[in-house]
Amino acid sequence: MEFEAVIGLEIHVELNCTTKMFCDCPNRPGDEPNANTCPICLWFPGAIPRFSREALEKASLLCLGLGAELQPKSAFDQKVYYYPDLPKGFQLSQAHLPLSRGGGIEITDESGKPKKLRIHHIHMEEDVAKLVHEMEGRLPISLVDFNRAGSPLVEIVTEPDFRSPYEAMEFLKALRTQVRSVGSSECSMDNGTMRVDANISIRPRGTDQMNTKVEVKNMNSVRHVGDAIAYEIIRQGAAVQAGEAVVLHTRLWDPEKKVTLPMRAKFEGPCVPDPAVPVIELSPEWIEKMRSRLPEMPAVKAERLVKQHGVTGEEAAFLSSDAEVASYFEELVGQGVAPRTAMHWLITQLAPAVRERKLELCSSPVTPERLAVLLKMLSNNEINANAAREVLTHMFDSDDSAEAIVTARGFRQVSDTATLDTLIDKVLNEQPAAVADLRSGQGKAMGFLIGQVMQASGGKANPKMIRELLSKKLI
């Protein structure tokens, strides 16, 4: 029997708020252990949570950015479980009335077709404390760091729309781009600001059965998510073929061995509303205000870039995946640089140069205005491409304009026919063999001769004019 996988994701995203979700403590989990704590986030008896407006705004922007419908009414519940990372015994989470419902992301599937992957709902919850396990001599001890306790999280719960590890990975990459562009989170699986659990079940291909699912946790990169899902599909397929039942449980991905291993059975009961946190009511006006704060989303931006500037879909996707790159591109074009040239220079020259110098595009000394001057000199044949690349290097080290650098360092392109003629004649005299080759129809010789003339000019000659003049003389 051939199986297909049914996959849904639960994605925790840590919001980059200044404070925690229910108190004013700094939201900096990485600080000295337990530095950022107060009676509220230590969950002491008598403390009352105070819901943060910033968390609500960042979470709402994230929802809107993913096309979700913000709910007029949402509320927090007590999610009960006993574990030392939650000494309060319950986590505040929106179990019954989530912040938003619906939404989704369109990806391109393996066959190149667009596929919409739907989001079921997005809810807010507080993060729990972090356990640190150490040895005190030969005695194992567990320490609790409350810096993360109460950090603002959202959980994005998808529909079981995914059929392959590829789709899950594409979704996660697109999700990361979208969330980064609204500015609600860094969404990095590396540092734990994005954590992904996958629910996986299998069924005979072509049926619409919903079989018992297995939850897989502990993947710390998008690649691991793909690997873990792929492994789990094979494992479940083998189990079913062998006549074993798939039971509801949680497994951990072991990145070393590249396998999933079972972990403790999960105990989860229904949640009770928490009357200490007021119900959140969002007015249509407030929701519209949030929507107006939404930047242009990557998919919309890519579409516009194709229409407006004639770049290819692929280029547009690349540009719009990073708001900085896109805005740099648009500023260049706005300065009168041809979109093709702007695109090409941004990707092949500027971006690597910025990376090499460990700078950010937005803080680079080569502003779009400065680069535009250089690229216009290039398109006006005042300098050639080689020279332009060199001038760019100088622009990182000096505040001088491209024009000043070209003049000072003699990069101006030699386009004067008389000067070029002299150079060409000199080269033709020195290279009789190449001249003979060219005359006998060997096209390769042309390239060689152009290169020689260019060398003789110290790299400043206009290559197009050399070719024209050479052709006139020899053919």
Next chain:
Amino acid sequence: MDSIFIYRNPENADGNGPLKGLKVAIQLNISAAGWPAEAGSNALVNFKALEDATIVQRLRKAGAYICGSTRMSEFGFGLQGSSAGQALRQKEADAELVLDLMGESRLAAQRARVCGFKPSYGLISRLGLIGLIPSMECCGVLSGSLKNIRAILKAVAGPDELDFSLPDEATPDFSPQKIDPEKTTIGLITEALAELPAGHEKMFRAAVGKLKKAGFSLRDLSLPDFPLFSLVHKIVGSVEASSCAGRYDSVRYGRRAAGAKNWNDMYLLSRGAAFGLLLKGYLMQGAFFQFERYDAYEDACRIRARLLDDMQRLTSQVDFLVFPMADHESDGAPASIADTYAQFTSTIFASVTGQPALYLPPISGSAHTGLQLAGPRLSDGRLLALGEHILNTRRGGK
């Protein structure tokens, strides 16, 4: 250690303000910075409050002297082991604060023959109150004098920027108000008389007759679902208690049980040892409804909303309500959850609806059990004025 106080304020009174000279006793579930805040439970042994509860802070600011913490039941659930009201009786305090989960402040007042007031839910900040049933509990005030209660409410009621759960409503006016009996109708829910012990109804009707004589209009009202108040409280209250009491895990405070093999074991042993029998039964009952019969919990929440509507409809037809206060003083301590609830059948409605309720003791020497008055939500100021009017009439008419 004494029979009334479990902790006495080591400092002397030095406050200044409208409450200057007023001695107020609190309980161990009301936080006062540096004081033990064990809430009557082994689960919180050695826990000291880090900050003043808002109510304590406001009392101190108004010049009151917090004289100590009295003995209390475990987490304030019922009055088993509580000495609430005794400090008033022994003239050790002028007022006492008692967290009210199902009528504890009124019942304790009845036993001490003083006035007991439970304000509207949400009128007083819950910051620093160590509770069990967050959607119902609120801080009650006991005193021999309604003037004291009014002054205390004036000092402590109202919004607290540290407690977002307080509804955004106008705080009632607690300045003295005149009550005109000729223009005041008091309703009587007949179903509330159904479960009274023998002889009580007659006594209650006699007391109501006196209100009539004082000039008030009386009106019979009907709320057939009145017996459901207890049932709803039993389910919703126990589920909230079970869920909230998760924070009392005896790990950071309380007594961690020795000999556990692993974390799970440590929780089971420690929590097992921490709670008393009554509370353990209550938490178990809540856990049962939460995990096995969540549908019943949801039904209870729906019925609660309906009861709230019913009560609002009734209170809109009259100015106040009058209820009996059955005398449940028994010889032995209640053994079970059912016994405990049976003591509060007359008072529990106000915890479910969140409306204000006031207990007035009988004239001294009388065998009467006293009266309970209630009003619509946020009618606290007028309700206290009504109480003062009735007590004055009694004095004037002796």
